Amino acid sequence: MTASPLIDTRTDDALEHPETAFHGDDQKKVWEQIALGLFIGIPFVALVAAVPVAWGWGLGWSDIVIAVVMYFLSGFGITGGFHRYFTHGAFKAKRPLRIALAVIGSLAVEGPVIRWVADHRRHHKFSDKEGDPHSPWRYGETVPALLKGLYHAHMGWLFDVEQTNQRQYAPDLLKDKDIVRVSRWFPYIVITSLLLPAALGALVTWSWQGGLTAFFWASLVRIALLHHVTWSINSICHAIGERGFASRDRSGNVWWLAILSLGESWHNLHHADPTSARHGVDRGQVDITARTIWVFEKLGWAYDVRWPSTARVDSKRVVKA
Template sequence: MAIGPDVIEDAPKNASGQPGSPSAPLPSATLGGEQKRSVEQITLLLFIAVPFLALLAAVPLAWGWGVSWLDLGLLVFFYYLGCHGITIGFHRYFTHGSFKAKRPLRIALAVAGSMAVEGPVVRWVADHRKHHKFSDAEGDPHSPWRYGETLPALLKGLWWAHMGWMFDEEQTSQEKYAPDLIKDPAIRAVSRQFVFWTILSLALPPLVGGLVTMSWWGAFTAFFWGSLVRVALLHHVTWSINSICHAVGKRPFKSRDRSGNVWWLAVLSCGESWHNLHHADPTSARHGVMRGQVDSSARLIRWFEQFGWAHDVRWPSRERIASRRREQAAVAE
C-alpha cells in the first residue's frame, strides 16, 4: 500500500524505508531532480501555454467552422481517461493508498494518469503528499493563503496555488515523499517515460480523427479539440482543486486546513472537488459522501472492486463520517 502523508517522517530513511541514515541513494524516478533546469521550465511553459491558447481560441473557432461530434467524443473520452487516471490513480491510489490494486491495474492507472500531461507519477505523488503534510501552512507547495489573507494577498496566492508554484525551481524530495514508488521498477519506468506518454496522449486523437474521416482536416480538428483543448481544460480543472477548493466552498467536516466543497466542479473533476471530506479523511476512497454528491472516481473504484481488480478498499463508514461531522459541530459550538 502506498505510504500516505501521515506517515512521512522528516528524518532520512534507509534502503528499507525506515528512519535512519540512508545506506544508498534511491534510483532517479523522473527526468528532473530536486532542481528544475531551464529546459524544463521552458517545456513546462509550452505545455501550459499552447493548450491554454487553444482553449481561448476554441469558442470563436467553433463559431466559425464548428466542431464535429467526433471531435467532441474524442475530447470527452480522453478528458475522462486522463482525469480518472489522476483522481483514481495518482491521487487516491498512489498518494493515499485508498485501495490495493492488482499489478495490471496498478500499471494501467500510472499510464492513464500520465496521459493527463500533469507530470511524472512519482513527482506528482511526492508533491501531493507534501501538500497534505503541510496543508495551508508553511511548507505547503501550493496553498492560496501563502501571502496572507487580504484580498490582494489572496489573489496573488490563488495565482500561485493554481499554476505559479509549478515554476518554482525547488522540487519536492522524491526520495523522502515517494520512496515506495521509486522502488517499484514498473512505476519508476512509467514515471521516467513521461515524455512518451505525453506524445501518445497528444497523438492518439488526431490519429483516430484522421483515420475515421480519412482526411488531414479531420486529424487537425481532432488534434485541436481532442488534444489541445482537452489538455488545457483538464489542467485548469485539476489546478482549481489546489486554488479554488482551498479558498472557498462549504466545510461540513473538520479538517486542519481550509479545504472546501465546490459543487460546480464535481463532474469535471471526477469527484475531487468534494475536497473538505478528503482533507478530513485523506485515505477515504470516496470523497462525495453526502446525498447528491456525484463522485465518478468512487463509482469506478467500486467497479474495480466488483471485478476483482481492487481490494481492501477504504470505504467511509457511516460512523466515520458522523464522527467527523460531530467534531465539526463541536468546533462550531
Template sequence: MRTEVPPTVRADTAPQPLLAGEKSATEMFLVKLFAVIPALALAAAVPLAWGWGLGWVDIGLAVFFYTLTCLGVTVGFHRHFTHGAFKATRALRIALAVTGSMAMQGPVIGWVADHRRHHAYADREGDPHSPWLFGTSARSLAKGFWHAHMGWMFQRDMTNPARFAPDLVADTDIRRVDRWFPALTAVTLLAPALAGGLLTWSWWGALTGFFWAGLVRVAVLHHVTWSVNSICHMIGDRPFTARDRSANFWPLAILSMGESWHNSHHADPTCARHGVRRGQIDVSARLIWLFGKLGWATGIHWPQPERLARRLKATTR
C-alpha cells in the same frame, strides 16, 4: 519489490530533506510549454468554434480522452498512488500510471511527491500550492490564487521523492512509467489526431481531433485539476473538521470526477470516496467500486459512518 500502501508523511518528523534541488532549465521550459500551449488553445477555442471545424467526432473524442485521462489522475495518481485508498493488481496499477501520465500534469512520482507534501503541510509553510501563503488582504489572496492555481509550477524547487514517495521510487514498474512521460505526452496529443483522421478519413479530421481532443481537452483538464488546488481551498462548504481550509465546491463535482468534495477528502484522506454525503456525485468512487467487483481492486477504504460522525462539525449535523 513493490509497496502498495504509501508511507505516512508527517511535517514534524523528516528523515529526508523537503526539497531535492531545482528543476533544470529544460524541465522549466517543458513545464511552461505544457502549461501555456494548451491554455492558448483553450483561449482560441471559442472564436474558432464559431463556424469552424468542431463536429460530433471532435466532441466525442474530447469527452472520451478527457474522461480517460481525468480518471487516470483522480483514481490512479491521487486515490491509489498518493493515498493508498485501495490496492490494485499489477496490470491495473500500470494502466492507472499510464493514463494518469497522459493528463500531461507531470510524471507520476513527482506528482505524488508534490501531493503528499501538500497534505503534510496543508495551507502552511511547506505546502507547494496553498493560496493562503501570502496573507488575507485582497491583493494577497489574488496572488495566492494565482500561485495555487498554476504559479507554483513555475518555481524551480523540486519536492524530494525520496522523502515523500519512496514506495514509488522502489517500484520498478512505476519508475519505468515515470521515464515514459515524454512519450506518453506525445501519445495523448497524437492519438486524438489519429482517431479523428481515421474516423473521418481526412487530414482535416486529424487536425481538428488534435486541436479539440488534444490541446483543448488537456487545457480544460489542467484548469479543472488546478481549481481543486486553488478554488477548493478558498471557497465552498466545510462540513468536516480539517487542519486546513479545504472546502467542498459542488459546481466542479462532475468535471473533476468527484475531486472537488475537497473538505471531505482532507478530513479523511485515505478514503476511496470523496463525495461521502447524500447526493454528492463521485464518478471516481464508482469506478473504484467497479474495479472491486471485477477483482482488480482490493482493500478499498470506504467511508466509515462513525469516523465521519467524529469529524462532522456540530453545526452541520
C-alpha cells in the same frame, strides 16, 4: 490535487537502482521551465480559442466523443490513479491495473507519477501552512495577498525552482520498478497523448481535417481544461466552499466543479479523511471517481477499498452550535 512539472531526464539506471533515482532535491533546469511554459501556454491558448472556433467551424461528433473519452481516461488516471491510489492508498490494485493507472494518469500531462505523488503528499503534510507547495493563503489574508496566493496555488508554484524530495515523500514508488519505468517513459506518453486523438480523428473521418480538429479539441483543449480543473482544486477549493467536516486546513467543497473534477472538488471530506476512496459522501454529491473504483472492485481488479462508513463520516462532521 497536484499538477507537476513535465520532464524528467535521468537515465535508465533508475530501473536497476530505483532507490537512488528521482531524488527530487535538485533544481529544475532552464529548459524544463521553458517546456513547462509551452505545455501550459499552448493548450491554454487553444482553450481560449475554443468558443469562436466551435461557433464557426471545426467541431464534429467525432471530436466530441474522442475528447470526452480522452478527458475521462486521463482525468481518472489523475483522480483515481495518481491521487486516491498512488498518493493515499485508498485501495489496492492488481499489477495490470496498477500499471494502467500510472500510464493513463501520465496522459493528463501533469508530470511523471512519482513527482506528482511526492508533491501531493507534501501538500497534505503541510496543508495551508508553511511548507505547502501550493496554498493560496501563503501570502496572507488581504485581498491583494489572496489574489497573489490564488495565482500561486493555481499554477505559479509549478515554476518554483526547488523540487520536492522524492526519496523522502515517495520511497515506496521508487522501489517499484514498474512505476519507475512508467515515470521514465513520461515524455513518450505525452507524445502519445497529443497524437493519439489526431490519429483517431483522421481514421474515423478518413480525412486530415478530422485529424486536425481532433488534435485541437481532444488534445489541446482537453489537456488545458483538465489542467485548469486540477489546478482549481489546489486554488479554488482551498479558498472557498462549504466546510462541513473538521480538517486542519481551509479545504472546502465546491459543487460546481464536481463533474469536471470527477468528484475531486468534494475536497473538505478528502482533507478530513485523506485515505477515503469516496470524497462525495452526502446525498447529491456526485463522485465519478468513486463509482469507477467501485466498478473495478466488482471486476476484481481493485480490492481492500477504503469505503467510508456512516459512523466514520459522522465522526468527522463539524458539530454546529
